[in-house]
Amino acid sequence: MSSCARGLLALPSPVILASSSPRRKALCEMLGIDVEVVPAMIDEDAPSSRAPRLMVEELAFRKASVVHQRYPDSIIVGADTTVVLDGQVLNKPQDAEHARTMLRTLSGRTHTVITGIAVLWRSMQLVDSRCTDITFRSLTDVEIDAYIATGSPFDKAGGYGIQDDCGATFVTDIHGCYYTVVGLPLELFYRMLRLISRLCR
């Protein structure tokens, strides 16, 4: 695997990922960036009246901020992803019945996935987010139940992973950034790191 993107960045400090998501870690590694994982334990219950985009940005920032206090010399990356349909936020399903309801709701319709990123380094605080619209084909109950049986829905906002074997076949149309849906919009993330890389020269 080449590390072309990494070679273009002159990062001044090690990078810590304030998220336990194995998908986010894999995306960092895809760019050739070795990260240490230090999950931030924060209360994710934000006021529900807040706009989803502000909410994910705030949560990404709070995750990064907690870890930044412990590792002030590192570059800290926080992220948060949520799914919105008809103004209603869908987080991770709590059990099989919840996952079933969620996937039936998403079936045949278009929802929005929003991922917020915060990158903190010394006094720099970069916070932004990306929204991506996803259209599902109509799913059968057999498909939904088979997917739930794999256990894949339970650690994912909206109850599906676009990058896993069934999830990939659910999506007819994407409008936005694919990696936003996986959990870390790479083009935005790369540009944030590039800014830090340039400013510290």
Added chain:
Amino acid sequence: MSSCARGLLALPSPVILASSSPRRKALCEMLGIDVEVVPAMIDEDAPSSRAPRLMVEELAFRKASVVHQRYPDSIIVGADTTVVLDGQVLNKPQDAEHARTMLRTLSGRTHTVITGIAVLWRSMQLVDSRCTDITFRSLTDVEIDAYIATGSPFDKAGGYGIQDDCGATFVTDIHGCYYTVVGLPLELFYRMLRLISRLCR
């Protein structure tokens, strides 16, 4: 890795992929479908006056058809991908200078990626295609040269891979199907296999 999608398909025959693309093989495996690879050696020079969508469908069909003659009892999958900008077709770059010109042309603009698929089984001939619009951020010459130095552009239509480390950071916006750009639109491919799976019951 779960094989949820595969578990939903009752395929009557082994699947042969009539393409040497390692990315298409990986996408089949992602769905849990074991494929044998038998690349079709065909003359890919289609008449340039043909519409790009018809061209990729015809090439996908011709690749599958050649292999189908040798393996009449298997399910044969052919595919072809092309990139179109301003009505001009961009295939695989021939050398570094060609790749540089191509990537400079794509920089900061929106192009279309089209992938045709043909799935042949006995007398069944399923042929279809998907188009996806991709917007690049502005690329610097340093980024373009670093990317070309990895060698990644040379086996890819348009001279980039959306799934490789630099390519992923080039794309600000996708409109369509992500897997079309990787080389095999999975939602369409899955539904084609499902049709065969149902008809042979």
